[in-house]
Amino acid sequence: MSIRDSRITQKARNSPDGFVIGGYLFSILYAFLIIIPLYFVVISAFKNNSQIITTPLALPSAFDFNKFLQAQANVNLLRAMLISVAVAIGAEILTLVLVFPAAYAIARMQTRLAAFTEAVFSLGFLIPSLAILMPVYLMTAKAGLLYHPIALVILYPAFSLPLSLVLLTSFMRKLPRELEESAVMDGGNVLQIIFYIFFPICMPGIITVLVLNFINIWNEYLFALILMDSNNRTIQLALALLRANQRTVDYGLIAAGVLISMVPVFIVFIFFQDRIVSGMFTGAIKE
Amino acid sequence: MAAANQAMPADHEVYSNVVYHRRIVHRRQITFFWLVFPALLWFLAFMLWPLLNMFYISTTHWDGLALPQVSNFPDNFIRLYHDPNIPIALRNTGIHLLFGILGVLPFAFMLGFFLSLHKPGYRILRTIFFSPSLISVAALAMIFLGLYRPAGVLNSFLNTVGLSSLTRVWLGDQSTALGALIAIDIWSGIGFYSVLFFAALTNIPEELYEAAMLDGAGYWTIMWKIAFPLMLDFFGVVVILQFLYILSGAAQIVILLTNGGPGSATLTLGYYLYSQAFLIQRLGYSQAIAIVLFIIGILVILLIRRISSRLSY
Numbered sequence: 001m002s003i004r005d006s007r008i009t010q011k012a013r014n015s016p017d018g019f020v021i022g023g024y025l026f027s028i029l030y031a032f033l034i035i036i037p038l039y040f041v042v043i044s045a046f047k048n049n050s051q052i053i054t055t056p057l058a059l060p061s062a063f064d065f066n067k068f069l070q071a072q073a074n075v076n077l078l079r080a081m082l083i084s085v086a087v088a089i090g091a092e093i094l095t096l097v098l099v100f101p102a103a104y105a106i107a108r109m110q111t112r113l114a115a116f117t118e119a120v121f122s123l124g125f126l127i128p129s130l131a132i133l134m135p136v137y138l139m140t141a142k143a144g145l146l147y148h149p150i151a152l153v154i155l156y157p158a159f160s161l162p163l164s165l166v167l168l169t170s171f172m173r174k175l176p177r178e179l180e181e182s183a184v185m186d187g188g189n190v191l192q193i194i195f196y197i198f199f200p201i202c203m204p205g206i207i208t209v210l211v212l213n214f215i216n217i218w219n220e221y222l223f224a225l226i227l228m229d230s231n232n233r234t235i236q237l238a239l240a241l242l243r244a245n246q247r248t249v250d251y252g253l254i255a256a257g258v259l260i261s262m263v264p265v266f267i268v269f270i271f272f273q274d275r276i277v278s279g280m281f282t283g284a285i286k287e
Numbered sequence: 288m289a290a291a292n293q294a295m296p297a298d299h300e301v302y303s304n305v306v307y308h309r310r311i312v313h314r315r316q317i318t319f320f321w322l323v324f325p326a327l328l329w330f331l332a333f334m335l336w337p338l339l340n341m342f343y344i345s346t347t348h349w350d351g352l353a354l355p356q357v358s359n360f361p362d363n364f365i366r367l368y369h370d371p372n373i374p375i376a377l378r379n380t381g382i383h384l385l386f387g388i389l390g391v392l393p394f395a396f397m398l399g400f401f402l403s404l405h406k407p408g409y410r411i412l413r414t415i416f417f418s419p420s421l422i423s424v425a426a427l428a429m430i431f432l433g434l435y436r437p438a439g440v441l442n443s444f445l446n447t448v449g450l451s452s453l454t455r456v457w458l459g460d461q462s463t464a465l466g467a468l469i470a471i472d473i474w475s476g477i478g479f480y481s482v483l484f485f486a487a488l489t490n491i492p493e494e495l496y497e498a499a500m501l502d503g504a505g506y507w508t509i510m511w512k513i514a515f516p517l518m519l520d521f522f523g524v525v526v527i528l529q530f531l532y533i534l535s536g537a538a539q540i541v542i543l544l545t546n547g548g549p550g551s552a553t554l555t556l557g558y559y560l561y562s563q564a565f566l567i568q569r570l571g572y573s574q575a576i577a578i579v580l581f582i583i584g585i586l587v588i589l590l591i592r593r594i595s596s597r598l599s600y
Contacts, residue, residue: 019506023401105322128535135337158333219423
């Protein structure tokens with residue numbers, strides 16, 4: 001495929017490389033350490049509790065969907081998922097509406113303010129979420145939005161902003177100058193340029209942003225924990241509650257909840273793996 | 288000189304050009320402002336304003352939303368100084384940071400380097416390594432509950448291989464609870480950062496490796512003599528990310544699994560802040576702890592930046 005491949009085959013022909021053998025051993029060992037707990041959770045969801053304890057790693061003898069029904073009856077997983085989906089959709093749209101014009105301005109408009117504004121937003125990477133947890137709780141209470149999912153729809157975009165902005169500006173900076181020049185000559189204003197020219201062209205960047213934000217929003221626990229109550233649980237809260245609701249640990253129940261809660265994120269991962277990795281990498285180096 | 292003067296425009300023309308140019312710049316700045324304004328507003332309202340509030344609340348005595356908020360500066364900070372839980376929390380957080388960072392970095396770098404050689408199977412390995420990073424803290428906590436609980440996988444494994452003497456209540460034992468939590472962060476951290484290292488290492492120009500190979504250098508030498516020095520900056524980035532996660536985000540696992548216990552074995556600074564704010568409702572005091580957390584964060588990030596920029600020279 002590439003030069004790197006040819007170089008490696010050359011080297012491989014020379015000798016069986018100790019480094020490569022060690023690398024494989026080490027990698028496979030670690031891969032097993034990752035897979036075993038995940039495998040354990042998946043199979044536990046289909047077993048009864050005595051099987052989970054006596055033969056933890058054996059495949060289930062029969063697929064028993066009882067635990068899923070029980071989990072549903074226990075904490076209403078489906079409702080929690082619907083709330084999470086609604087929050088995610090709302091927060092994603094709001095994030096995009098907020099961030100897209102800002103990214104255009106910072107990436108494409110030559111003014112001294114651009115660098116300054118970018119620096120202000122990048123401060124967001126340095127603020128530990130625990131430091132603002134209590135003040136955010138108080139603000140939400142004062143606004144009368146405590147225990148209402150709207151609070152999360154409004155709040156999550158603020159957390160998504162720094163990363164989304166970094167990804168979209170770095171995408172837009174790679175586009176050629178002529179893009180808006182021709183539009184300006186045709187008499188288009190800035191909003192038209194943004195909406196009709198940049199929005200479609202930036203679709204790959206937008207998808208990366210949407211995917212990363214979805215994962216973060218779906219998985220968010222801390223702020224949902226303090227801002228929501230039992231009537232409006234997100235999926236992560238319902239999941240944690242599966243354990244808290246019981247005196248003795250019914251692990252099959254928990255495993256069923258874990259499995260269901262992970263499905264959407266892993267589906268997204270299957271389709272967008274490369275975007276997720278490159279997006280997180282860009283976010284990391286611009287931090 | 289005279290020739291140049293002739294080519295220059297008349298004074299009033301120069302003047303109007305400057306005004307025109309200024310007007311364009313001015314208009315551009317106004318457009319710029321309106322485009323970034325909504326995002327900036329959101330950011331200021333939900334990130335910076337809460338941060339300022341943290342400073343304000345820390346100067347008050349306030350024991351619950353419905354109760355009066357009374358200014359009491361500097362009582363909360365004096366209390367901080369005398370609070371016997373603070374040294375414990377700092378110690379636990381220090382241990383968590385030390386092992387959570389050192390336990391991840393070398394392995395993540397080496398695995399990332401191995402992946403970057405594009406050996407057969409590297410794509411599937413990369414997928415597996417990355418998958419723990421997709422799991423939410425709540426799910427992570429529940430998965431590891433299944434491993435650590437008394438009748439869990441870990442004890443069952445130890446019994447099977449004849450090491451029954453080593454079995455214990457991992458999360459309920461003072462000597463193992465913190466280690467068990469740190470192990471979760473190492474478990475997922477190695478994978479996440481190895482994939483980031485992989486992405487960073489693929490940006491190294493091929494020629495550098497090739498030249499070294501022609502000189503007879505093996506992969507081990509290339510990894511430490513070529514890739515490692517080039518990655519020093521990126522090591523700084525990784526340390527900062529992992530540092531911030533452990534300082535703040537990791538408290539969620541404590542909330543989910545141990546609530547700071549047994550005793551104070553897993554009482555970290557982040558969890559202490561959370562419990563003071565939301566379990567005991569000492570709102571004012573909790574924000575004094577938040578300030579400690581915030582300042583530690585800023586100082587250490589500045590320190591890491593300084594060190595990594597020194598080293599990369």
